[in-house]
Amino acid sequence: MLKIDGLTAGYGQATILRDVALTAEAGEITVLMGRNGAGKTTLMKAIMGLVKAEAGRIVLDDTDLAQLPAYKVPGAGVGYVPQGRRLFSELTIAQNIEIGLGAGPKDAKLRRETRDEMLELFPRLGERMSQRAGTLSGGEQQMLATARALCLRPKLLLLDEPTEGLQPSMIEAIRQVMVQMRDKGLAVLLVEQRIDAVLELADRISVIEMGRNAEDFTKAEIAPGEARLRAHLGV
Template identity: 40%
Template sequence: MNSGTAAKDQHESGAAAAAARPETLSVEDLSVHYGGVCAVRSISFTVEPGQSVGIIGANGAGKTSTLKALMGLVPRSGGRVRFGETDLAKVRARDVVRHGIGYVPEGRHVFPGLTVEKNLMLGAYARSWRDPATRRTLEEVYELFPVLGEMHGRLAGALSGGQQQMLAVGRALMAKPRLLLLDEPSMGLSPKLVEDILAVLVRLREEGLSLLLVEQNAKLTFEATSDCVVMENGEVAMTGTSRELREDVRVRRIYLGL
């Protein structure tokens, strides 16, 4: 093998290794201000590939602002956010999904005047809609949420709150993310539907999808995640495994009412 061929093979091998490198979400000293109000103050945490991390806290703790800052939906006033080798400060909000990050916003935000299937296909806007792989992903979403397959031609506005939440999660999964951010997926749902959402999150976790879950429902968070961050007044108050925090006396009193 000549040196030119060897160099080419080495370059291709290096490129393949880089492409296969799993991505870690790294948040360092992230801050968010709204005018003169500090919503998030110098928080740091990581989500390793395949890891499921929860963020719990009361209203106003800075949980939603954190997720929006990660997605570029609100300005970051300080800190660094990287996903693998990508500096997300250099990525426009509309392009974050192209780097492998999916987002399920608080309040679902489905398109009520479009059918369930069209809502889902909009989640695949960064992919080719004619690609057979996109259709396979759609079938995977229908397998995960059978009710969406049954109602694929129905307007999203006619769905129940729980069904719309399933639709919001399914729409995010259509982009085939490697990391999924979810903001209060249990909000406004009945206990039965909360259990259904939990089952889906556990399944996604077991399939190796990285998760970052923001929730007020600490019980759901501890069951769906391996590790957890507790936020208070825009700051990280505690971190640990979900099992450790679930047994912490202060956490049990404040967040579990025990």
């Protein structure tokens, strides 16, 4: 379980997040929503140690991620798919996956099993392992970025707007992967702007406004609270 409490963070003299609290349970999809500039991506980066916490705790199971240097956060069990994917575009699919595996389990047999699982989960990638990542479609790049993050065998999977700019068939494919990971017991924390994309997917929704908590919705409250949710997002 991820538990964030009293998180304050930002860039230099600019404080973006103020006293933010959030929980993401194992076996659930938690969706973080808010208008542009609300602080959603900053929160993801703070979890990863890419933005230093000025105050508060970011605890995954028994580990306070806020106390770790960024390079140790993946080893604590966090897989991250950033906005824009950040693939190694000149490298092949196979090479990008190997980079993910290199940061994951050290046992050779488990690494082979993990690689096979990724190609089973994303069969389209298996069909073109020698293709450079930069030549893939947006949806295929998103699949590869997600596969690379899952190579860590994480406890927590962070996805920052993974469906942005994708065609409907690719959006559905990514959604199905999130559901499968949730059903395997991962805690999934998803940043998403589109309400229609999460109404049936989310187990809970947390809304932030201007870097602060605005309102939380449990699964039972999401559908009845849709009007309030849309009001928060201005749609």
